[in-house]
Amino acid sequence: MSLPPSFSEDDAAWTALLRTLPSPSHAEPRPYFFTRLQARLDAQQPQPAALPTWLRRPVYALLLGALVLALNADTALHYVRQHRVTAPLAIDDYNSYAAAY
Secondary structure, three states: OOOOOOOOOOHHHHHHHHHHOOOOOOOOOOHHHHHHHHHHHHHHHOOOOOOOHOOOOHHHHHHOOOOOHHHHHHHHHHHHHHHHOOOOOHHHHHHHHHHHH
């Protein structure tokens, strides 16, 4: 057997030693493993959730509250800006509107 040029005798000794080791066998589960696993899963009772998942952690509830406040503040500011820019209807405009309808 010819060895590659970078293959030293020390490497050859290790390779020969490793080839003498038995090949690993495939691990198999103990008998009735899947039956026991299925029985254990069937025996577990599902935990009823008293609160929604996002309320179980206070950070999510606080972030939701901050989001609601931010959206309400933005809506209020938009409403104030919109009504500040528009002028109130003049009496003549209202009378012509009322006459048209």
